[in-house]
Amino acid sequence: MFLDTPSLHLDPLWDLSAAYAADPRPERLNLIIGVYRDESGASPVMPSVLAAEARLLARAPSKEYLGLSGNTGFNAAVTGLLLGEEELVARATAVQTVAGTGALRLLAELLATTGPGRTVYLGTPSYVNHLAILRAARLNVVEYPVSRDGVLDAEAVLAVARTARRGDAILLQGCCHNPTGLSMPGPLWDELAAVMAVRGVVPFVDQAYFGLGDGLEEDLAGMRRMLRVVPEAVVAVSGSKAWGLYSERTGCAIVLTEGRERGEYARGVLEVTARADYSQPPAHGALIVAEILGDPGLRAQWRAELEEMRLRLTGLREGLADALAAGPGGAAFAALREQRGMFLRLPLAPGQMDRLREEHAVYGIPSGRISLAGVPTARIQDLADSIAAVADPALIGASRA
Ligand SMILES: Cc1ncc(COP(=O)(O)O)c(C=O)c1O
Known part of the structure; x- marks a missing residue:
């Protein structure tokens, strides 16, 4: 055996x-x-997705290999949608991933590779796969209770930010927290961002349910407030829920850095990791999303x-x-x-x-x-x-x- x-x-x-x-x-x-x-x-299947697929079929895009970052048009469109403003986009670099799970995993690898001994703080309860993904990347994980009696425990998140070491990361769900359904209010994002920026603690934001909470812009607003304040951050984006592309495994890993050189380095780490895991992400879902986001009507x-x-x-x-x-x-x-x-x-x-x-x-x-x-x-x-x-x-x- x-x-x-x-x-x-x-x-x-x-x-x-x-x-x-x-x-x-x-x-x-x-x-x-x-x-x-x-x-x-x-x-x-969302009608906008069907319409995009019909256009793609008519255009018959080649099935040639993509580069290691996947569909760069998709990466730019998703980065623009999620970050929403030029100053944030200018600090970002992105690679296409195998859905939100793949983005979480690649970013976890980036954190492990670039910060040996780094700890990631994970509020519990959380999406069941978070712990497995972080552990698979051999990161130290410290769990802490993030809600009590169904109510978000803001003090608990702030306490973690105040005690984490420089370079440690906190995994935060962007909105509509799985499984508690809680979204962090804007002022808490601000307060947390201020502490994390001063202490050099890295936000690891998981965006899976944007658009399904209070509205698309509203759901992304908290994260954007934080990203304006902190120097560096990583964001995992799932295309599964917002475009209903569950089985197409569509996602994006976004890294915000101080300076282009650090961004290019981060992208290199993500590409090297992807290359050894699956080489390139699947094309179809990203083509659909790029088609939708690239056409004002769609x-x-x-x-x-x-x-x-x-x-x-x-x-x-x-x-x-x-x-x-x-x-x-x-x-x-x-x-x-x-x-x-x-x-x-x-x-x-x-x-x-x-x-x-x-x-x-x-x-x-x-x-x-x-x-x-x-x-x-x-x-x-x-x-x-x-x-x-x-x-x-x-x-x-x-x-x-
Ligand atoms: C919070 C959260 N993050 C990420 C994911 C990963 O989604 P997927 O890999 O299907 O894009 C999920 C899926 O349920 C989730 O709930």
Whole structure:
């Protein structure tokens, strides 16, 4: 046997998805994974994406190898969209990546390569893959609780910034935090930026849900405020949610540096890392995004479609919060209205999430997170009733991060 068999830690999300697929109950609800769904439960292809694909098909772009930075037009367009202003763009360099995960991984490698012994601070709970990605790059990771009873603990983030060593990094989700649904308010970005700039602590920003919280510009505003103040930063961008390009693995790693030379060096590290991992990113998703962002008409259409998705999520959240508030233990659910984006984090313990699945065919994940877009509007009251049925008032909100 060439294989040792150490224990594996696979994300429970995939086991739950398999259990959902095998569940014969017709009323079952799939609220497991962060994928946008329409009223019929389908994950639709955005019309702006279809229009871009039709143009690409007509133009039949060559499938020749790309350079190691991938599609440079895509990199420039995404950098412009995310950073929004010339002064920030001028400090940035970018490479196309294999989706948001690939961007996180390449940037983690950059931090590990350029700062041996560097620590990355990770607020918990967080996106389940963050810890695995940081560890895979052999970074020291220090976890700290970033929310308490469903409320963002601003003091905890600031305390980390005040104690981190020069060169350490803090991983921050740009908006619509997965899994808590919390977005950091503008003044907290400012305060954090000021501390990090003085102490030389590096922001490692993960942008996966922009456009799905308070609006595209609003969702990016906090990060931009921070980037104006800190000298250097790294930003991982996922194209999966905002363009619905989940399986096209579309993303971008952006690095802001002091001076062009440092930027070129950082890009070199990212390219060397990519070259040894997969050589070049896949072309199709980036071509679509570049086509959309490069054409004013398509760009406006995409923004309107993104806004439509956002409004559906907001409506579902409000509807569920209203229905839960009207039921038993209603006050315990008040914080849900403050959450943003694709997810909603219920104040339920893992055992209650198990009951939700076993007794009511509602599939969320053990941390209490449900993916809102999986709920058809007509099923909101059903869902609220199921949640209320498993929510032992004595346990609601008990010692939750
Ligand atoms: C916070 C966060 N970052 C990054 C990602 C990675 O997304 P992808 O690799 O599909 O672009 C996800 C996916 O769910 C996420 O929730």
